[in-house]
Amino acid sequence: MKKFFLLGHPVSHSLSPRIHGMFAEQCHMQIDYRTYDIEPGGFIDYVGRLRLEENPAGANVTLPFKRDAADYCTEITERARSAGAVNTMTFSGNHVYGDNTDGAGFVNDLTGRCGVSLLGKRVLVIGAGGAARGVLAAICSQGCARITVSNRTIGAAIALADEMGVHYAAFTDLTTGYDIVINATSAGLSNASPAVPGTIFKDCEIACDLFYAKTPTPFMRFASESGCRRVEDGLGMLIEQAAESFHIWLGARPDTKPVYAALRG
């Protein structure tokens, strides 16, 4: 049976084993998907040891090791390079192929399950960390009319905007004029919403929080209260990025709809 791992810290709360288990069942495959909680600083040694002892076929990588994973790989895809992070590793002999499926996961969920096109849209991405990078790398090729990145620490937004060829704005300069607003900050982890003005949701068709929870996140509540017509969390993205990883490893494309329904339920 092929082995796949999720490597991160912490990982005990992760839905990935359930998601991949459902994908495998649907595709009549048997896989062994396990989580490993790695102490920060020990990623490279740990993965080296795991590969020798367990001979895995692949691994997902989550916080805080996506950049370490990019360094560890012998070859990475263009989308992983532009995201500056790897969340999917495939092992083949001495080679380690790295990819980043986060951005594609976001776009597939938005355009598929949510039925929202990015073509001609004015998009605001809040945050300038790894998730914002992955999402920007993916939406830049979707024909958006204008993409703006904003971040609590403005220097990080300026650097990211320069690198990706998009606009930037400080939180205090944000006003109206966005069709799609994406919260790619980790504020949800501290049960908070980024301190952006509610006016950004005035013309907004959909506000997406990459963070997900059982109940609407603080950002989703803030967007709704500020007049946003539709709000979504990051569960759909999580499932879609997993489906991309599954396809890379096993060549099969699982149907993500029943998995979303099961996990949301």
Ligand code: NAP
């Ligand atoms: P990261 O690299 O650590 O970046 C964190 C970002 O959040 C930075 O831009 C930081 O701004 C900002 N931030 C943190 N707390 C904030 C606050 N209270 N107010 C405003 N901004 C704040 O983290 P990441 O990997 O990008 O992850 C970001 C989020 O995306 C997390 O919630 C994660 O769970 C989610 N995510 C979801 C999926 C999915 O599949 N659904 C996949 C990947 C990530 P500063 O620069 O000012 O510190």
